[in-house]
Structure formats: C-alpha cells, structure tokens
Amino acid sequence: MWMTVGExxxxxxxxxxxxxxxxxxxxxxxxxxxxxxxxxxYATLPRALPVQASRPGTIRNGDLMLYGKDTLVVFYKDFNSTYAYTRLGHVNDTSKLAQALGQGTVQVTFSYD
Structure with a gap:
C-alpha cells in the first residue's frame, strides 16, 4: 500500500x-x-474497523495504528505510550516522514497505485 503526502x-x-x-x-x-x-x-475513518488492540509500550516512527475503532494514526516519532492500539502496518522508509507530515493538518492519501 502507498501513503502520499504532498509530493x-x-x-x-x-x-x-x-x-x-x-x-x-x-x-x-x-x-x-x-x-x-x-x-x-490522526483522522477519523469513514467506517469502523475490526479491533484487536494491545498496548505496544514503545511506538516507532512510521507505525500505522488504529486507535479505538475508527481513528487512523500515523506516528512520526519514537516514544513510549500506555495507550492501546490495533497495529495496521508500518511505513517502510521513514527518513523523510516527519518532514513530509510537517506541523498542523495535512492531506494524506492511501492507495495501491
């Protein structure tokens, strides 16, 4: 799957x-x-997804997670967390992820092409 942020x-x-x-x-x-x-x-998805939440402890730059049943989260820094998430995937190359996501609200497209 692909995630596109700007260019x-x-x-x-x-x-x-x-x-x-x-x-x-x-x-x-x-x-x-x-x-x-x-x-x-983070953003609210158009519909709820199946939940299989656990507490990962450490969040990694590039983790793609589901919070609750309908909140998609893309993490761009490593840190420790006590929250529970359902793991969805991981961004393969995070070298420019934080820079691309920037500050504030950003439009992100998830696709296969």
Missing part, C-alpha cells in the same frame, strides 16, 4: 491482520489528518 510517497507494509485488510479495502482513501503532541497525525 512524497511512502510504501507501507500492512500487518497480517483483519483490521489492516479492512483498511486496505477502503483504498483509495484521502484524509485530512490533524497533528497531536507533535509525534502523530
């Missing part, structure tokens, strides 16, 4: 999970993603 395109490896397959079924999908805590972008 930057990032390959995503989806997790082997029902929630990740459900996200893939929504593609192509364009979301306005808001910033939270200067380490993540």
């Amino acid at each position: 930057q395109r990032f390959a995503i490896t989806l997790a082997d999970a029902t929630a990740a397959q459900s996200l893939a079924a929504l593609a192509p999908l364009t979301l306005e993603m808001s910033d939270l805590h200067r380490n993540e972008k």
Whole structure:
C-alpha cells in the first residue's frame, strides 16, 4: 500500500491482520489528518474497523495504528505510550516522514497505485 503526502510517497507494509485488510479495502482513501503532541497525525475513518488492540509500550516512527475503532494514526516519532492500539502496518522508509507530515493538518492519501 502507498501513503502520499504532498509530493512524497511512502510504501507501507500492512500487518497480517483483519483490521489492516479492512483498511486496505477502503483504498483509495484521502484524509485530512490533524497533528497531536507533535509525534502523530490522526483522522477519523469513514467506517469502523475490526479491533484487536494491545498496548505496544514503545511506538516507532512510521507505525500505522488504529486507535479505538475508527481513528487512523500515523506516528512520526519514537516514544513510549500506555495507550492501546490495533497495529495496521508500518511505513517502510521513514527518513523523510516527519518532514513530509510537517506541523498542523495535512492531506494524506492511501492507495495501491
């Protein structure tokens, strides 16, 4: 799967999970993603996905997660967390991810082409 932010395109490896397959079924999908805590972008999905949440402890730059049943989150910094998420996948090359996501709200497209 691909995630496009402006002119930057990032390959995503989806997790082997029902929630990740459900996200893939929504593609192509364009979301306005808001910033939270200067380490993540989030947006509400058009429908709920299956939940299999766990507490990962450490969040990694590039993690693609589901918070609750319908909030998609892209993390762009490493940090520790006590929150529970359903793992959806990971951005393969995060070297320019934080720069592409920038500050504030950003439009992000998830697709297969």
